[in-house]
Amino acid sequence: MRRRTKIILAVIGFAIIWPFAQIGLIAxxxxxxxxxxxxxxxxxxxxxxxxxxxxxxxxxNGLTLGAPYVNSGGSIGFVQLTFHALLAIDAGSTxxxxxxxYWHSHFDRLTPQQAKVTGLYGVECLSQVSxxxxxxxxxx
Numbered sequence: 001m002r003r004r005t006k007i008i009l010a011v012i013g014f015a016i017i018w019p020f021a022q023i024g025l026i027a028x029x030x031x032x033x034x035x036x037x038x039x040x041x042x043x044x045x046x047x048x049x050x051x052x053x054x055x056x057x058x059x060x061n062g063l064t065l066g067a068p069y070v071n072s073g074g075s076i077g078f079v080q081l082t083f084h085a086l087l088a089i090d091a092g093s094t095x096x097x098x099x100x101x102y103w104h105s106h107f108d109r110l111t112p113q114q115a116k117v118t119g120l121y122g123v124e125c126l127s128q129v130s131x132x133x134x135x136x137x138x139x140x
Contacts, residue, residue: 040125053125
């Protein structure tokens, strides 16, 4: 095989495998950070600051998991106001918020001030131990 063909096949293979590898990585990271505590994962629902519970593992793939840009309508233009995915861990009297970072390939912790500024006050999903491991591959 020529070198160019090998490179093209490698790129195509990566484009097929990477989105689905993200599912396993996100689920594993959520389990790790929860450390046996109840948690749930939410994703952007409308491109603004609203989130919805994840209902299947397929929602966590690298092609559909996004933090869309919205038009702010002013001189700023398009801004990103949501996170790719949020991990909400039940830490007793409070919630521990973590934001999925493609850059770091893990959930970055949000300070209480960051959570407040971004409008994170409560969760839409039901926290449970091993949340990601209980998700079906496809939603019903």
